[in-house]
Amino acid sequence: MSFFLETLLGGLMSGMLYSLVALGFVLIYKASGVFNFAQGAMVLFAALSMARFSEWIPEWLGMDNLFVANVLAFVVSIVVMFAVAWLVERLVLRHLVNQEAATLLMATLGIAYFLDGVGQAIFGSDIYKIDVGMPKEPVMVLESVFDGGILINKEDFVAAFISAMLVLALTIFFQKTATGRALRAVADDHQAAQSIGIPLDRIWVIVWCVAGITALVAGVIWGSKLGAQFSLSTVALRALPVVILGGLTSVPGAILGGLIIGVGEKLSEVYLGHYVGGGIEIWFAYMLALVFLLFRPQGLFGEKIIDRV
Amino acid sequence: MSGRKIGEVILDLKNISLSFGGVKALQDISFDVREHEVRAIIGPNGAGKSSMLNVINGVYRPQQGEIILRGEHFANMNSYKAAKAGLARTFQNIALFKGMSVLDNIMTGRNLKMKANMLLQAFWLGPAQREELEHRLKVEEIIDFLEIQHIRKTPVGRLPYGLQKRVDLARALAMEPQILLLDEPMAGMNVEEKQDMCRFILDVNDQFGTTVVLIEHDMGVVMDISDRVVVLDYGKKIGDGTPDEVRANPDVISAYLGASH
Amino acid sequence: MFYRENGQFKTSYKADQQIFPIPQDRWVILAIVVFAFVGIPLLVDEYLFRAILIPFLILSLAALGVNILVGYCGQITLGAGAFMAVGAYASYNFLIRVSGMPALAAILLGGLTAAAVGIVFGAPSLRVRGLYLAVATLAAQFFWDWAFLRIKWFTNDSSSGSVSVADIELFGWTISTPTDKYLFCLGILVLFSLMAKNLVRGSIGRQWMAIRDMDVAATVIGIRPMYAKLSAFAVSSFYVGVAGALWGMVHLGSWEPAAFSIDRSFQLLFMVIIGGMGAIAGSFFGAAFIVILPIFLNQMLPLVGSLFGLEVSIALVSHVEIMVFGALIVFFLIVEPHGIARLWSTGREKLRLWPFPH
Numbered sequence: 001m002s003f004f005l006e007t008l009l010g011g012l013m014s015g016m017l018y019s020l021v022a023l024g025f026v027l028i029y030k031a032s033g034v035f036n037f038a039q040g041a042m043v044l045f046a047a048l049s050m051a052r053f054s055e056w057i058p059e060w061l062g063m064d065n066l067f068v069a070n071v072l073a074f075v076v077s078i079v080v081m082f083a084v085a086w087l088v089e090r091l092v093l094r095h096l097v098n099q100e101a102a103t104l105l106m107a108t109l110g111i112a113y114f115l116d117g118v119g120q121a122i123f124g125s126d127i128y129k130i131d132v133g134m135p136k137e138p139v140m141v142l143e144s145v146f147d148g149g150i151l152i153n154k155e156d157f158v159a160a161f162i163s164a165m166l167v168l169a170l171t172i173f174f175q176k177t178a179t180g181r182a183l184r185a186v187a188d189d190h191q192a193a194q195s196i197g198i199p200l201d202r203i204w205v206i207v208w209c210v211a212g213i214t215a216l217v218a219g220v221i222w223g224s225k226l227g228a229q230f231s232l233s234t235v236a237l238r239a240l241p242v243v244i245l246g247g248l249t250s251v252p253g254a255i256l257g258g259l260i261i262g263v264g265e266k267l268s269e270v271y272l273g274h275y276v277g278g279g280i281e282i283w284f285a286y287m288l289a290l291v292f293l294l295f296r297p298q299g300l301f302g303e304k305i306i307d308r309v
Numbered sequence: 310m311s312g313r314k315i316g317e318v319i320l321d322l323k324n325i326s327l328s329f330g331g332v333k334a335l336q337d338i339s340f341d342v343r344e345h346e347v348r349a350i351i352g353p354n355g356a357g358k359s360s361m362l363n364v365i366n367g368v369y370r371p372q373q374g375e376i377i378l379r380g381e382h383f384a385n386m387n388s389y390k391a392a393k394a395g396l397a398r399t400f401q402n403i404a405l406f407k408g409m410s411v412l413d414n415i416m417t418g419r420n421l422k423m424k425a426n427m428l429l430q431a432f433w434l435g436p437a438q439r440e441e442l443e444h445r446l447k448v449e450e451i452i453d454f455l456e457i458q459h460i461r462k463t464p465v466g467r468l469p470y471g472l473q474k475r476v477d478l479a480r481a482l483a484m485e486p487q488i489l490l491l492d493e494p495m496a497g498m499n500v501e502e503k504q505d506m507c508r509f510i511l512d513v514n515d516q517f518g519t520t521v522v523l524i525e526h527d528m529g530v531v532m533d534i535s536d537r538v539v540v541l542d543y544g545k546k547i548g549d550g551t552p553d554e555v556r557a558n559p560d561v562i563s564a565y566l567g568a569s570h
Numbered sequence: 571m572f573y574r575e576n577g578q579f580k581t582s583y584k585a586d587q588q589i590f591p592i593p594q595d596r597w598v599i600l601a602i603v604v605f606a607f608v609g610i611p612l613l614v615d616e617y618l619f620r621a622i623l624i625p626f627l628i629l630s631l632a633a634l635g636v637n638i639l640v641g642y643c644g645q646i647t648l649g650a651g652a653f654m655a656v657g658a659y660a661s662y663n664f665l666i667r668v669s670g671m672p673a674l675a676a677i678l679l680g681g682l683t684a685a686a687v688g689i690v691f692g693a694p695s696l697r698v699r700g701l702y703l704a705v706a707t708l709a710a711q712f713f714w715d716w717a718f719l720r721i722k723w724f725t726n727d728s729s730s731g732s733v734s735v736a737d738i739e740l741f742g743w744t745i746s747t748p749t750d751k752y753l754f755c756l757g758i759l760v761l762f763s764l765m766a767k768n769l770v771r772g773s774i775g776r777q778w779m780a781i782r783d784m785d786v787a788a789t790v791i792g793i794r795p796m797y798a799k800l801s802a803f804a805v806s807s808f809y810v811g812v813a814g815a816l817w818g819m820v821h822l823g824s825w826e827p828a829a830f831s832i833d834r835s836f837q838l839l840f841m842v843i844i845g846g847m848g849a850i851a852g853s854f855f856g857a858a859f860i861v862i863l864p865i866f867l868n869q870m871l872p873l874v875g876s877l878f879g880l881e882v883s884i885a886l887v888s889h890v891e892i893m894v895f896g897a898l899i900v901f902f903l904i905v906e907p908h909g910i911a912r913l914w915s916t917g918r919e920k921l922r923l924w925p926f927p928h
Contacts, residue, residue, distance in 0.1 A: 106903060114892075280716065293702055420773060
């Protein structure tokens with residue numbers, strides 16, 4: 001039982017990171033109808049930026065305070081992600097307005113490659129540490145309930161808390177601010193939003209900025225756990241089935257879908273994997289997504305009207 | 310009109326009802342089409358005319374009603390069955406294959422009649438080559454008929470609107486349909502283009518004996534070329550008969566003619 | 571002789587329906603093919619065969635397949651690498667498990683197996699498109715990556731996970747030297763290109779393009795989307811599968827599943843975008859571009875760097891490489907969605923009118 005719970009928790013933790021990436025997908029998709037394949041590349045880019053600036057800034061300023069360095073690096077990384085958002089809108093999206101979805105998808109694939117290349121050219125391609133002071137030691141909990149208790153990382157709880165805060169902040173942003181309302185208007189109907197004077201290009205920049213921030217948060221959490229490294233870029237591919245499952249237009253769907261996939265991967269690997277040689281977490285999520293595509297293409301929470309033939 | 314003879318009922322629509330969610334696009338509509346006639350469907354915007362055509366050739370599936378084509382009942386009409394049964398259509402917003410040349414667009418209309426399998430096609434073997442030539446000849450006849458020889462190799466995206474409409478008609482004619490459904494074939498054309506299009510429609514009807522069902526906004530044109538007219542308004546049928554009868558129908562006058570003139 | 575269409579009249583539709591209606595084009599293509607078969611083997615050294623020409627030929631074949639699906643039928647695929655893998659492993663298994671199986675037959679059977687798998691994973695295209703279809707094809711990619719790594723039967727229980735084949739034989743001709751391999755692949759590519767051209771100019775090709783351009787209108791004409799789409803998946807996967815079999819059994823000789831990773835899938839898609847969607851020649855342009863660019867950058871960047879006194883590391887070159895690919899994808903999608911092939915044909919049209927453009 002405690003083994004099951006540990007597996008479950010492990011799944012929830014990786015699922016949470018999928019959720020963060022999926023959230024980035026959903027935000028951009030809702031506002032611009034673009035499926036952003038580059039979200040994973042943005043996570044990598046942000047993580048590399050965070051890791052390297054927190055290393056470089058103390059060198060440049062000749063100081064030794066880890067906290068200040070981290071804060072400064074975080075701020076610089078936000079600026080960097082905003083710059084990425086602005087450039088993407090300026091150089092790419094603006095020129096592809098009204099193109100087919102498939103074209104836009106391929107364009108973001110190009111952006112992903114470009115970001116991967118630039119990021120590694122500037123920041124390097126080793127594994128870099130992100131040390132934001134997350135507690136690393138494992139703790140035993142629930143020892144009174146189960147024999148032996150279950151082993152968990154404090155880090156995971158901090159990460160879960162930070163993700164929840166981010167989602168909360170985003171919700172407030174969307175519900176309570178004028179910009180948030182404009183974003184929702186655009187998500188509902190591009191043309192109607194434009195006709196009441198909402199500037200589409202600015203909205204797109206903002207939404208890419210927001211996606212950049214979620215990428216940064218995901219990058220920092222993941223990077224502090226596993227180090228900032230190229231494999232982060234492939235997280236977009238791991239999180240893709242999440243949005244199929246949750247629905248491309250649904251924020252709760254992205255969160256829940258991420259958790260389901262995270263847990264499903266771990267449980268299936270542990271309990272089914274050894275029957276077929278292991279490693280099935282690589283395709284488990286995709287097969288689940290495939291089933292959804294055939295029987296419920298709009299996902300769990302997506303809008304009914306989807307791109308059907 | 311010349312020596313063509315209007316025959317028996319070829320297409321019979323019975324109690325067709327169609328709705329999208331809560332919106333009733335068509336309510337209990339029945340009418341028939343006789344062989345070789347030119348049958349018009351008119352009505353104000355949003356009357357359900359295009360929906361009617363889409364029901365006839367199986368793009369939309371009505372919730373109620375049935376379609377009887379040459380005595381055969383079609384409960385579940387779909388586009389493929391309709392095409393096989395000899396129905397062809399043109400589109401209100403031209404729906405040509407924009408990446409293909411005029412010739413290839415029209416050749417697609419021959420698709421159902423081309424039988425060579427993929428292997429024969431891949432090696433361009435005798436039967437495939439012969440078939441391609443045969444159908445090319447037929448398509449060239451249609452190209453001559455519609456006077457579009459000069460543009461046969463042009464990608465359709467580059468053509469002006471009026472010519473695109475003509476290519477749309479050519480593609481439908483390439484199917485050698487028994488019934489031709491035309492969705493506003495003259496919309497957006499100037500007077501000269503309209504005259505050309507009228508002539509083509511009447512020639513098709515006359516020379517090939519093709520039955521024509523058309524939707525058109527230009528009342529002058531409709532009254533000139535059609536044998537019988539059915540009038541829709543808000544998804545209901547409010548009139549049916551010869552142009553003169555329809556013109557005299559008080560419901561039609563108040564709903565349609567009265568409103569738009 | 572000027573490159574002119576004027577004054578050349580076709581007196582039959584048959585003449586008009588040729589692949590290259592302009593005689594000059596015919597002669598040029600024929601000359602290129604003859605040169606490729608006779609001239610190149612006399613001129614080129616082993617390194618060039620291995621590093622450039624053989625990969626170019628095989629990737630051109632795979633790109634042709636992807637182009638049929640993406641460029642002609644308008645369906646997206648991010649799983650072409652998996653179908654290459656299916657082709658490679660299937661032909662490997664046919665070769666080693668069926669005694670007396672001729673190598674060529676094994677390669678073609680590998681392609682047919684890939685076609686069958688392609689139909690299965692293409693089935694979602696009947697209900698979904700765009701991103702949703704991309705996910706279905708990615709599912710194929712990840713599933714087959716896993717299957718060839720973990721299911722030992724596919725690799726004949728080899729302990730390392732890699733498989734290898736001896737030099738294959740074709741009617742008594744042992745294909746062992748790079749020149750042999752080059753000629754064998756060239757022969758297959760020429761034949762398959764001709765078949766592809768015939769398909770896309772015939773009835774089935776028109777069905778694919780009709781579905782791509784306007785699927786509602788296509789069904790109204792009596793084109794069945796199911797037949798058109800699945801046949802495109804099948805033909806495409808067949809080409810990609812044969813390319814995979816050649817890549818494994820002829821080019822590499824021994825290989826691991828990583829040879830057909832998702833990077834390969836992306837690379838093939840990029841070839842088609844850069845080369846030209848919906849143009850047979852585009853597949854060759856794209857493959858050539860993607861094979862040559864890394865080699866070019868490897869040679870050029872250190873030179874450019876040394877001009878400025880910078881040392882350019884191998885890692886940096888590879889980063890610049892993916893940057894350039896990414897930027898070019900975006901560039902072509904924005905500026906010329908029909909890729910190099912369209913630039914080429916525009917240039918040719920200009921030449922046709924030269925020197926009096928009006």
